[in-house]
Amino acid sequence: MNKFLKLLILFLCFFTFSTNAKNIKVINGLKILTDEYPPFTYKEKGELKGIAVEILDFMLKDISSILNLSNVDFFYWTDAVDFVSRVPNSMLFVMTRTKERENVYKWVGPVAPLRQVIFAKKGSGIEIESYKDLKKYKIGVVKDFASSTALLSNGIHLKNLVFSYTEKENLFRLYRDEIKLVAADISNFGQYKNAIFLPDDLEEVFVMNEYYLYYAFNYDTSDEIVNAFQFSFDKLKKKGIIKNINDKYLR
Structure with missing residues (x-):
């Protein structure tokens, strides 16, 4: 091996080490946010x-x-979404990856599938065939959730929506007959539903969308950092760890 080639290899090794060290330093300064989302x-x-x-x-x-x-x-x-939208080197989990959000954040995942549905009290007689039918009712939504965006983008007026900070708060409104419908995520709704209603007291009346949940990074976060997390996520998925964790909670 000639002297030039040896120097080139040493330079590349040093450059790689320096880049990785820099990335680790940035990762160590990452601001990580989440909210209550069982x-x-x-x-x-x-x-x-x-x-x-x-x-x-x-x-x-x-x-x-x-x-x-x-x-x-x-x-x-709402505060977490505002923060991660403004502050570089920040990450929020979990967030629904939608068309409207696609170019607002950088993404790592997917963590799990998500179905957005509309629930009503069982026996209410409410039948929903399309978004147009939803305009007759007051609908409980969580502010800045993808479900509220989906309703607005499909022609539902603000006057039809009653905003809350949590899905649990929406359920209390439904229980007290302040609203007739609740927009919810089927993957986590059961935990709240069973705490307020009997399991068979609610029924699904309309499916809005099917999405996936992700870790969302501020868009100005470097691709190297996001790729490092995605590479790690993919390794866990290949080993079956992602599936095992999902099965542990969703079985």
């Missing part, structure tokens, strides 16, 4: 738990970051 993220006796929480824990360890779950900040959803 079974993906929630607190139990002060401990952060959930599908996306366990996956994140695996990824941080795989990337060799000094960050851990104690560095995750709990926000109200």
